[in-house]
Amino acid sequence: MRQQLNLGLFLALLASGASAQAEYQARAVIKSLDRAVLSGELAARVQRIPYLPGDAFEKGAALVELDCALYDAQAEKVAAEVRAARIKSENARELDALNSIGGLDVALAQSEYSQALAELKIARLNTERCVIKAPWRGRVVGLRVNAHENIRQQQELIEVVGDQNLEAEVVVPAAWLSWLAVGQPISLQVDNLPEPESAEVRAIIPAIDAVSQTVLLRAKLPENTQLIPGMSATAVFSEPAPAAE
Known part of the structure; x- marks a missing residue:
């Protein structure tokens, strides 16, 4: 009888512990x-x-x-325009040093060069977007x-x-x-x-x-x-x- 009581008490404690853990x-x-x-x-x-x-x-x-063949070609075209704008800007500065042109012409040539650089940056961004990484x-x-x-x-x-x-x-x-x-x-x-x-x-x-x-x-x-x-x-x-x- 005592063994049955001890066994019942043990099972009750075990169930109580499992319930507390599940809580x-x-x-x-x-x-x-x-x-x-x-x-x-x-x-x-x-x-x-x-x-x-x-x-x-x-x-x-x-x-x-x-497939970015078109965007690659556009980037090459803009790169060529940048080279041309750079040469024009350098030539304008040389002529300005000789007092052959006015300051407005020099500023316009430099502005065209800066604009070409910005367009090249856009073209290169497009070519980079051809690959989703x-x-x-x-x-x-x-x-x-x-x-x-x-x-x-x-x-x-x-x-x-x-x-x-x-x-x-x-x-x-x-x-x-x-x-x-x-x-x-x-x-x-x-x-x-x-x-x-x-x-x-x-x-x-x-x-x-x-x-x-x-x-x-x-x-x-x-x-x-x-x-x-x-x-x-x-x-x-x-x-x-x-x-x-």
């Missing part, structure tokens, strides 16, 4: 702070798309290459265009997501605000993964949902994490310390 668990989702749909700034034909959905790329990699390291989520298609300005081309700057979004009861704090450690048990991932509270959103009485917090993940955006997890918080008497 400080909340669901979380992994998100990337680096996610974007990149658009083309020029009207041109898509020449090549080296990366397909799911492919990994490094920062600065060429994600979409446009990766703003950070990550993976391709999806393509909005195919190779050999003609695109218009500001047309969406490719969606990418970074795999380094990750965080977890956790929805917790508003009652936890009495002991939650920025910098507090969290253990993330990611679904279908054997080992938990460490994290810490980065920010607590200062707004409580009026219906569910919950609040959203953001948790910082380590840079070398193997998690990917979209994963679900259970966030386990340390039991708050009892208030001092």
